[in-house]
Amino acid sequence: AVVSTQSTGGLKGLEDKRLEKATEMSTINEGERAMEEAVRKPKEELEIVEVELVQLRERVGSHQKKITRLLHSLGNDVENCRKYANKLSERKGSAGSDLSELTGRIETCQEEYQHLKMKKKTLENELMQLKGELSSSESRKAALKQCIKIREFERKMQKLQEDITDLDVKLEDPELSSVRQTALEIQRQIGQKSQVKAEKLGRNRGFQEEISRLKRDLGSDMFKDAERAYHNHRIKCTVGMQTQKDLDNYIVAYRRAVMRCHADKMEKINRCLRDLWVTVYRGGDIDYIEIRTDEDDGEGGAAKKRKTVNYRVVMQKGDVSVDMRQHSSAGQRVLAALLIRLALAEVFCNNCGIITLDEPTTNLDKENVQSLAMALSSFIKQRHGSGNFQLIVITHDEDFVELLGRSEFIDYYFKVQRDSNNHSFLTRKSVLDLTHGNK
Numbered sequence: 001a002v003v004s005t006q007s008t009g010g011l012k013g014l015e016d017k018r019l020e021k022a023t024e025m026s027t028i029n030e031g032e033r034a035m036e037e038a039v040r041k042p043k044e045e046l047e048i049v050e051v052e053l054v055q056l057r058e059r060v061g062s063h064q065k066k067i068t069r070l071l072h073s074l075g076n077d078v079e080n081c082r083k084y085a086n087k088l089s090e091r092k093g094s095a096g097s098d099l100s101e102l103t104g105r106i107e108t109c110q111e112e113y114q115h116l117k118m119k120k121k122t123l124e125n126e127l128m129q130l131k132g133e134l135s136s137s138e139s140r141k142a143a144l145k146q147c148i149k150i151r152e153f154e155r156k157m158q159k160l161q162e163d164i165t166d167l168d169v170k171l172e173d174p175e176l177s178s179v180r181q182t183a184l185e186i187q188r189q190i191g192q193k194s195q196v197k198a199e200k201l202g203r204n205r206g207f208q209e210e211i212s213r214l215k216r217d218l219g220s221d222m223f224k225d226a227e228r229a230y231h232n233h234r235i236k237c238t239v240g241m242q243t244q245k246d247l248d249n250y251i252v253a254y255r256r257a258v259m260r261c262h263a264d265k266m267e268k269i270n271r272c273l274r275d276l277w278v279t280v281y282r283g284g285d286i287d288y289i290e291i292r293t294d295e296d297d298g299e300g301g302a303a304k305k306r307k308t309v310n311y312r313v314v315m316q317k318g319d320v321s322v323d324m325r326q327h328s329s330a331g332q333r334v335l336a337a338l339l340i341r342l343a344l345a346e347v348f349c350n351n352c353g354i355i356t357l358d359e360p361t362t363n364l365d366k367e368n369v370q371s372l373a374m375a376l377s378s379f380i381k382q383r384h385g386s387g388n389f390q391l392i393v394i395t396h397d398e399d400f401v402e403l404l405g406r407s408e409f410i411d412y413y414f415k416v417q418r419d420s421n422n423h424s425f426l427t428r429k430s431v432l433d434l435t436h437g438n439k
Contacts, residue, residue: 018164025161028154046144053137060130067123074116081109255307262309265347266293272343279378280339280371281332286315289324289336313340330363338372342379356392361400373403380409398434405431 084105217223270290277288296308313324313336324336338360345355357376361369380391395401404410414426 021164028157046141049137049140053134056130056134060127063123063127067120070116074113077109081106266291268347269343272346273339276339276342276375280375281335282367282371285317287317289313289315331365331368334363335368354390354392358394360393361395361397369400370403373400376404377407380407384409402434405434
């Protein structure tokens, strides 16, 4: 019931305002008609004044040009008089008649000068009068511009009157009841929102009291240096996290570099191993052998991953690769092991002083033993230039030693024997003894 009374009172207020606006608009319309009549005449006068202003400007320009020409002519005449006076002073002693004539001309020029001076003054007076008329015309023009602004204001008032008329039409719309229902719904929602707002304000006051209590607690001795301690701890944590991140990046970069180096070394090892196999192996079932790697990624993050590298020896025949572990003979495996060691020594041990081979001919057939001896001889020849190289071969195969002795770089060998007391001793012997059959 209260809302309906308020809505009825609001409609009555709108009706009173509409009547008041209608009265004001009738008064404005009457004033507008009077102002239109008053503005019409100043507009006509403004047009006339503008025409007169243009004419006055043209007359002023013409007089200014005339004055400029007269002043220029007067200046020329004065200059001529000065010239004649100079000539007269030069010829004064010998030409009396010329003096009188020049004196007359000078007087004539002076009279003309005075006449032109008076004429200049008259023109200046006319110019001042024209400037006064021009300023009064500017004032009239400003007044007319003010009238024009008033007319524009009147047009705006007319537009407002049209808007008021539109509002009156809307107020008389039969759908006003729906508008009233909407107003009631809005008022109901406003009441609900006000209640929610009061609840929020109550909670906010509770929060403010809690904040005040916590601030008092922070001022106690227990939390006196809490902010500084938190700041220092945060700095340490941030630095530690950044350091850990940098270390992770360094570890990843280091492992990548190691893997690139590993790949380069494996390529060199396989190239050397291929050359050695082609040189030593006499069979036709294997073209060459090589070491292949299989990488397994570990668990964890990028920095915690540990790659496991598995090595396997494969033998190649044409386009077919087969693992050597289960598809080769014992002799082939022994030969592969020896050549792999030689390839590793060739790649990694540039300054290697000693290479030791223990029973290298085990399970090798005669042809492969000969090829191995030739390969070792070639290897010795390549390392002969280094002053600290030494090859130690431990073997029971005297034929193999004889084959090595055919190289120009091996002159003798040591034979291990036992005496009657079962003590071992070394005997140095020449490789020529093996060649002549004295084993």
